[in-house]
Amino acid sequence: MATESGPAETEAGGILTIDLAAIVANWRALRARAAPAEGAAVVKADGYGCGIDEVTGALAAAGCCTFFVANLAEARRVRAIAADTTVYVLNGLLPGTAPAYAKESLRPVIGSRAELDEWNAYQVSTGWAGAAALHVDTGMNRLGFALDETADLAASLGAQPGIALVMSHFACAEEEHPLNSRQMARFRKIRALFPQIPGSIANSSGIFLGAEAHHDLVRPGVALYGANPTPGRPNPMRPVVRLDARIVQTRDVATGETVGYGATWTARRPSHIAIISAGYADGLMRAASATDAHAGAEAIVAGQRCPFAGRISMDLIALDVTDVPTSEIRRSDLVTLIGEGIGVDDLAKREGTIGYEVLTSLGRRYRRIYTS
């Protein structure tokens, strides 16, 4: 696995640094918190934008045995990197895909009678004895068997070996919400129907709901990548992602002049503006633009926080660097958009979104550097 990819450092508009050692440390910390439950890892969506190959390789080397992905293409990537691990595909069994699961010894997460019947029929006709998980819905109303299907399901499973996990998923684990305890109570009842089968309900935030949520296996995703699984409280995770972008040029802007598309930001003083080479095509969402009425996101320039000035363009962002001594601002210097105290959740807030979307939107044009 390459530890660096993308354009040469001198040619790169932005440099994305991903700390694999921090991902491993976060995984170990989450696993310790949930012990004796097994600590799995969710690496869907290209490892939450951090690179599924690199993340899987690092976690497998650290002893992670179970991975969750969204689809077969992702599952094959994990299988290619981590041959001896268990790989679950969360989005279930698409019609006709059972042979693809068997071929690479992958496990579907089955959430409906139609999927289960198809998996059954495939196993009976081929003798394939690979395992699968059952997904039961406890209140999210997205994927999984409905509660009133579970008794029949349990009765019919007598004849079906190879169900290795019964799982459900929280709808609001990151908040204090009455649905959390309702989902946990429902899941306890469901597990009583399948007493021999290991259970799993906790995502990252679910791990912080206490031992009652841990069961046999926990499935952290976003917290591995440094986002805060306990919003409103200090972030217990180590930061993973650092994003720096290059200054292309600087300019002086007179009072009353505007900056950028739509002329939405007006200089209220003689201003010094730095233009950096990253924009919304790199995943820096336009919603974090600055207008005269509304502050946008910030970047760190020579150790100082500087506000965005005007709209985020496709490939460029303007920063108000008036308060930074001009001697400290040079063409091609790097400024920090994520890192040095700006977390993925901070940027997310300015973009009106969540850390998950910041991570999964991380651009493909950066030079990527993996540290471990």
Ligand SMILES: *Cc1c(COP(=O)(O)O)cnc(C)c1O
């Ligand atoms: C994405 C996902 C996870 C991981 O959730 P995080 O909040 O990122 O920790 C766990 N379980 C299921 C079913 C998921 O879809």
